[in-house]
Amino acid sequence: MNRTWLVLALILVIAGQLIVLSSFHEVNGQQGFSESNAIITVAKLSYVNARITLSIFPMVSNGTSNVEIIFPNGSSLNLTSTNGATPSVYTKTFSLPRTGDDFGNEGGSMSGGNNSISVTQDKPFDISLKLDVDDPQSYLLTHSVQDMQVSTYIVYGRALISISGYGVAL
Amino acid sequence: MSETAVVVKVEELMRALDQVKKYKALARLMVDFLGIVLLSFVALFSLELFFNFYYLTGHFQSYFSYPNILSTVTPSVGGFSSTSFVALIFIAAGIIAGIFWVDRKLKRSKLEQWKSTLDEGFAGAVKLLQELNWDTVFDDIRTSALAYGLYAAIRIIGYWVIAMVILGFPYSIALNLIHTDFNFYLLAFLSLPFVFIFSKKDLQKKYRQITSLDNLLWELRWFNSEFKSAEFKT
Numbered sequence: 367m368n369r370t371w372l373v374l375a376l377i378l379v380i381a382g383q384l385i386v387l388s389s390f391h392e393v394n395g396q397q398g399f400s401e402s403n404a405i406i407t408v409a410k411l412s413y414v415n416a417r418i419t420l421s422i423f424p425m426v427s428n429g430t431s432n433v434e435i436i437f438p439n440g441s442s443l444n445l446t447s448t449n450g451a452t453p454s455v456y457t458k459t460f461s462l463p464r465t466g467d468d469f470g471n472e473g474g475s476m477s478g479g480n481n482s483i484s485v486t487q488d489k490p491f492d493i494s495l496k497l498d499v500d501d502p503q504s505y506l507l508t509h510s511v512q513d514m515q516v517s518t519y520i521v522y523g524r525a526l527i528s529i530s531g532y533g534v535a536l
Numbered sequence: 537m538s539e540t541a542v543v544v545k546v547e548e549l550m551r552a553l554d555q556v557k558k559y560k561a562l563a564r565l566m567v568d569f570l571g572i573v574l575l576s577f578v579a580l581f582s583l584e585l586f587f588n589f590y591y592l593t594g595h596f597q598s599y600f601s602y603p604n605i606l607s608t609v610t611p612s613v614g615g616f617s618s619t620s621f622v623a624l625i626f627i628a629a630g631i632i633a634g635i636f637w638v639d640r641k642l643k644r645s646k647l648e649q650w651k652s653t654l655d656e657g658f659a660g661a662v663k664l665l666q667e668l669n670w671d672t673v674f675d676d677i678r679t680s681a682l683a684y685g686l687y688a689a690i691r692i693i694g695y696w697v698i699a700m701v702i703l704g705f706p707y708s709i710a711l712n713l714i715h716t717d718f719n720f721y722l723l724a725f726l727s728l729p730f731v732f733i734f735s736k737k738d739l740q741k742k743y744r745q746i747t748s749l750d751n752l753l754w755e756l757r758w759f760n761s762e763f764k765s766a767e768f769k770t
Contacts, residue, residue: 372571373571373574376578380578386585387584533592534588
């Protein structure tokens with residue numbers, strides 16, 4: 367094979383690699399202390415393959431901690447400790463797989479005070495952490511979003527919450 | 537001009553043309569050089585892609601175990617403006633491998649193939665002169681000067697990258713002592729004087745070679761016209 371063609375092929379390979387690398391998106395880790403309830407919203411366009419890491423540190427008051435997590439599929443998990451026992455820290459990584467091509471979808475947004483969330487073709491993956499929500503269920507009813515896939519995690523109780531995400535739009 | 541003087545002059549000319557032949561080979565080897573440097577980029581980006589997918593598929597326990605030092609273009613480390621040491625090492629390795637490859641190939645160039653003909657004396661010298669294609673010779677000299685200049689520039693850039701890699705370690709230690717952030721542009725700027733110190737002799741040599749190629753071109757033009765007029769007279 368002619369060497370010049372080989373060099374051109376290498377240039378094409380590098381261009382391809384750069385395109386794939388530029389389709390990786392990281393959502394900076396968000397962290398906060400919630401006195402009552404918290405809502406974590408993960409939004410992405412359907413062609414994003416994402417991975418989020420959620421950590422919840424229950425806070426102890428008067429020797430007890432009472433934290434409950436509601437997952438997007440409706441299941442729940444209690445992180446309860448009594449009699450001054452150290453509560454267990456919940457850390458888990460969730461995969462949000464790619465579900466389709468979604469041609470032409472330019473994203474959407476949801477405003478929520480300081481915790482707005484929006485996904486666009488440039489940033490097709492985002493996370494929001496809303497702390498101290500009095501009534502999570504009614505908050506969710508009034509803050510619905512369209513044109514993006516949304517997974518919502520509700521944390522009831524006092525806890526330190528941390529979340530970060532990483533995804534690729536291919 | 538005596539016959540011995542003609543043989544001596546032709547030998548000088550053939551040696552100069554050998555140099556041109558070497559530089560012409562250099563022009564061809566620039567493609568190899570570029571290919572090797574590009575391969576180092578392919579290797580670097582492949583490694584980064586591997587780690588990105590490896591992380592995404594859950595093989596690193598947490599975000600913090602992701603080896604950020606490898607990142608060069610992933611948005612997580614600030615895009616293209618952030619170049620890690622590993623990236624610099626890959627690129628420097630590519631440039632060094634390219635320089636070694638070019639030097640090795642250049643040393644293998646077949647030179648002094650005219651020697652046996654010139655050993656025949658005046659007859660051999662005339663034969664060599666008659667066999668020369670002057671138009672090609674002039675073209676080759678022009679190409680050689682260009683390739684040599686380009687190769688010199690690439691070598692300087694290579695020295696610069698290597699200087700940055702070497703200086704990077706003491707620079708990082710110094711930054712830790714004064715508790716400030718790493719600045720890539722400052723490192724590049726600090727490396728510049730070292731590049732000039734280390735490559736001063738090389739730069740002078742390259743400058744002399746390019747100017748000598750220029751002079752050779754003019755001398756050969758004169759020699760060519762003289763030779764043709766002598767040929768015409770005979």
